Amino acid sequence: MxxxxxxxxxxxxxxxxxxxxxxxxxxxxxxxxxxxxxxxxxxxxxxxxxxxxxxxGAGPLQALLETPGVTDVLVNGPGQVWVDQGDGLRRAELDVGDAADVRALAARMAALAGQRLDDASPVVDARLPDGTRLHAAVEPVAEAGAVIALRVLRQATLDLPALVAGGGVPEPWRPLLDGLVRGRANLLVTGGTGTGKTTLLAALVGRVPADERILTVEEARELAPVHPHVVPLTARRPNVEGVGEVTLSDLVRGALRMRPDRIVVGECRGAEVRELLLALNTGHDGGMATLHANAAEHVPARLEALGALAGMGRQAVAAQAAAALDVVLHLRRHRGSRFVAQVATVGVASAAGLTVDVAARWDGADGPGPIPGRGWDALLDRWVR
Incomplete structure (x- = not known):
């Protein structure tokens, strides 16, 4: 360029x-x-x-952001630009100038996102106009003068057959996923960063019957399901004066008043978990959301941590989640491939709290076929047979 x-x-x-x-x-x-x-x-x-x-845009970094497959662009200081195309970080041969140039670039992108980045406010977390997520820090927080991390927004448009064909979902599990959507199960899609949670979520939303109205709530619009009646709602950060913010919690509450057949939350990462669980407990079946977690078994602890941000106690989170959620679909990323690795059921709350039991596992297309576990037949009986 x-x-x-x-x-x-x-x-x-x-x-x-x-x-x-x-x-x-x-x-x-x-x-x-x-x-x-x-x-x-x-x-x-x-x-x-x-x-x-x-x-x-991102100035000299824009070409890297537009490169097919790139998920992250990182600047650790002058002469240190790294990119991730899904198979790990590699050094990029790109000169972004000296420390002053890197700082000026970070400050300009922050201003473009309606934020400030200077000595008085040395850290920023924002979204560029195209949806790219920006996190940057300058001195005195960053010893290198300025560091920049950009996460690429790519709208998820793959459908379920494409995920099966690409090795993201094992063929024996496809009837179950269809049955979960058709039966209006409340689903939680979990996984780490870059595992394909939003992609799977969009594919599942695309299986919803065409006569249903879907409201999606996201921090930045990534869901692009193939469905005739999707109403997207996107959060807004406060401006430089600290006003004008519209949170995910605000949007979930508002979505309940917009006659939804289903509510879909692109990513639950904070106090909005309370509104999500309440919404799914008020007759709005068939809801879906994504959540960061290392494994399906870790979902209870993750929900408890987010619930604490909303002032909810452990027992309250367990009771609400047990009544609201039906199935957890957990994704993994291994050697560049992303796939559904676990299917788990959400149990009733007990004295020990919420229970999430893995009903089947899969190690991806390079491993053996999916392995059913305890509860798999009961899962099929309820949602497929």
Missing amino acids: NRLDPGLLDGVRSRVSATGGLPDDHALADALRASGRVLGSEALVDLTRAARAELT
């Missing part, structure tokens, strides 16, 4: 700033033509892309 010289970039910035809001490619191309310094359609296309990266 060509780099714009500072004079041309300043001229483009001044021309598009009068329009207000974020300029699109058409406005950027018009500003470049007006400069009188761009000749040829190919050069215009290339410089438009470069202008978009500098004014509304």
Whole structure:
């Protein structure tokens, strides 16, 4: 990607700033033509892309973010850029300048996301306009001057047959997943970062009957299911004055008043777990959500930790979760492949708290077939047979 010289970039910035809001490619191309310094359609296309990266994107990092398969772009300081394409981190041959340049890039991206990043506020967690997640820190927090972590947003569009064909779901489990959706089970999709939780969630939502109304609640829009009646709701962070925030909890409560047939929460990571469990306990069957967890067996502890953020005690979380949730689908990531590794059932609350029992396991397409365990036949009897 060509780099714009500072004079041309300043001229483009001044021309598009009068329009207000974020300029699109058409406005950027018009500003470049007006400069009188761009000749040829190919050069215009290339410089438009470069202008978009500098004014509304990640600057020199934008090309890496747009590379197919890239999930993360990390800058550890001058001369240290790393990328992850699903098979681990590798060094990228990209020069982003000295420490001052890295800090300026981080501050510009923070401002683009409506946040500030300076000595008074040295850490930022925000979303760029295209949904890319930005986390950055500058001195004195970051000894290198500034560090940047970018997580790529890729909308999940695969359907269930594609996941089965690609080795993400074993064929013997496909009837169960269809039965869970058709039978309006309340599902929790769990796994670590980058295991494909959102992809599986979108595929399951795509199996919902076409005459049902689905409301999705997300921090940033990633779900793109193939379904004719999906109403997406997206959270909003506070602006630099600290106002205007719309939380996931606000959206879940609001979704209940919008006549949903099903409520889907893209990721439950905080106090919104209370609203999710309450919603699933008020007759809104067939709900779905994702949750970070290391294994299906760890879900009770994870729910208890999130419930504590909402002021819920252990017994309250166990009672609400046992009544609200039916099945946990846990995903793993191994050697670049992502697959459903565990199917578990949520048991009734007891003196020991919530119970999650694994009914079947799978080690992925490279291993043996799925292994049924205790409770597998009962699971099939309830949701398939």
